[in-house]
Amino acid sequence: MAEQFDLVVVGGGPGGYVAAIRAAQLKMKTALVERENLGGICLNWGCIPTKALLRASEINHLLHSLDAYGFAADNVRFDFEKVVKRSRAVAGQLSGGVKHLLRKNKVTVFDGHAKLNGPGKLAVTKDGKPVADLETKNIILATGARARVLPGMEPDGKLIWSYREALVPNTMPKSLIVVGSGAIGSEFASFFLNMGAKVTLIEALDRILPVEDAEISAFVNKAFVKQGMTVLTAAKVNAVRKTADAVTVSVEVGGKTQEITADRLISAVGIVGNVEDIGLEGTKVKVERTHVVTDPAGFTGEPGVYAIGDLTGPPWLAHKASHEAIATVEGIAGMHPHHMDVTNIPGCTYCRPQVASVGITEAKAKEKGHEVRVGRFPFIGNGKAIAMGEPEGFVKTVFDAKTGELLGAHMVGPEVTEMIQGYTIARTLETTEAELMNTVFPHPTVSEAMHEAVLDAYGRVIHI
Known part of the structure; x- marks a missing residue:
């Protein structure tokens, strides 16, 4: 006898597990099927463990820069095995946290591989053996993506x-x-x-x-x-x-x-979507360049089947997947969520120096026909950045010269991945330069450079 659910989510990454939790909050009887690790690639093999590693490299850099701060240390060294072990422990801790959240919200979790098996049906297997047959009105595919492999550069686990x-x-x-x-x-x-x-x-x-x-x-x-x-x-x-x-x-x-x-x-x-062996053959689900095509509500064209996250179109980001998850579930529940504007999805790169952006670039703005006003402010003009010993980088803002719309914001330098959310909120609220210029930024903070970059676009910059 097949088990009955209101919604079944295939994939337990930042799109899938968020979709399952939101559905449970809306009183849907919900199941989630995950074949490997709860939390998906992001939590286990992407966003989180890489940040743990990057934190270690940041510490190593600082330890070799102690003289600039008046310190000295001898025989500075690291245990690489411990560095990697800590990264895996961080990922493991958060994966366990996802398991707890799903249990707390009474989501039924199946450990196995799910495959569409007819309208409203899914077959779950593990190591080729049957685990469960599921029936549901709604299916969300959140199977994610994997690394693209080029001929001659196939990963061999060693070199x-x-x-x-x-x-x-x-x-x-x-x-x-x-x-x-x-x-x-x-x-x-x-x-x-x-x-x-x-x-x-x-x-x-x-x-x-x-x-x-x-x-x-x-x-x-x-x-x-x-x-x-x-x-x-x-x-x-x-x-x-x-x-x-x-x-x-x-x-x-x-x-x-x-x-x-x-x-x-x-x-x-790059990446390719995990579209294989999930039962898309014979359905109305359309696949283009290894990714599932959806409408703004996540609908695939196959009745009752939706798709979110890295399985679908760009940007391929965890926070985009989570946002899509909530909007798709709320749409299924008959609510009226706002459809996602991908230009309001911030992007972050955690190299040294950090990079963060939201909206469109100056070149894209001009390509779209905008007359632009551009502001820039270097961190060498920011007191907090200088005090931190990280004065390299700058903030760039791009405005529509006629309407004052913030078209894009682009930053490189200290902790910009934490600050970009300020500009993201501004774009979501359809803020113009007037509101940004009249906002009081705390001093001394690195975020003051965000204010100055807006002022610069309108000829009012103070500290350069």
Whole structure:
């Protein structure tokens, strides 16, 4: 006999488990099926453990910069195994927390792989053996995504790593090649560089962090090079050759080919959606470039079937998945949630220096036909940043010159990933430059640079 539910969620990541909890809050009888770890890639193999590692590299950097603050220490060293172990412990703690939240909200959790098995039906298996048959009016697919694999750069668990292997390395490499300079690639490049490795970052496009504003990308590139990283842009990887304990990459830049050898290589060239073996065949669910197509309400075209998170379109971010989860569940419940505006989803990269942005870039604004007013404020003009010893970076704001709409905000520097939410709220509230200029920012804080960047766009900046 099939078990009956009002909603079944397939996938327990930041989209899936949030959807299940919100549905339970709305008094739906809810089930969640997860085949691996509650919390998904983000919590177990992405957002959280990488931040634990990056915190360790930040500490290592500070320990080697003590003289600037009047301190001295001898024989500064680290135990790499403990660094990795702490990262895994953090992920484990939070995965257990998700399990507790689901239990608290009376969500039924099935440990296994779910597959559509006819209208309103799901078959759950574990290691090929039946676990349960489920029937429901509503299904939310939140199966996430995995690393894209390029021919010749298949992860082997030893010399070539995806993000998974890079999170649990069996050794601290002395040298490293990172292919792909998006958020994942730049974060791993920054981590290993600050832990002491010689790092080469390779990007096929003409600049690193290509989705960011061009000025931000250029600043990070310069900062990485200053820190000792080799950065190659507009670079084509022609071949990868492995030996017993090293990787050699043949890379073409500006028509010239060079070979680079390192202990390890990380491939960070994007993601593909987990659309296989979930029963989409014979349904009205449409898949484009490995991702499920949905309308703004998360509906796939197949009656009763919805999709959210990394399985669907960009941006592929955990907080976007969680927001989609709540909106989709509330829509199923007959409520009237606001459909998500993807330009109001902030993006954060936790390299050194940190990068954060929301809205559109200056180039995109001009492409859309906006007459723009642009403000910039460097952290070298901010007292708190100077006191912290982190005066590098700047804040950039882009306004519509006619309406005062904040079209975009782009930041690079200390703790900008914590500050971007201020501009995100401003965009959500449809705030103009007038409200931002008349807002009182506390002193001394790094966030004062946000205020000054707005003032600068209108010729009223004070501290530069």
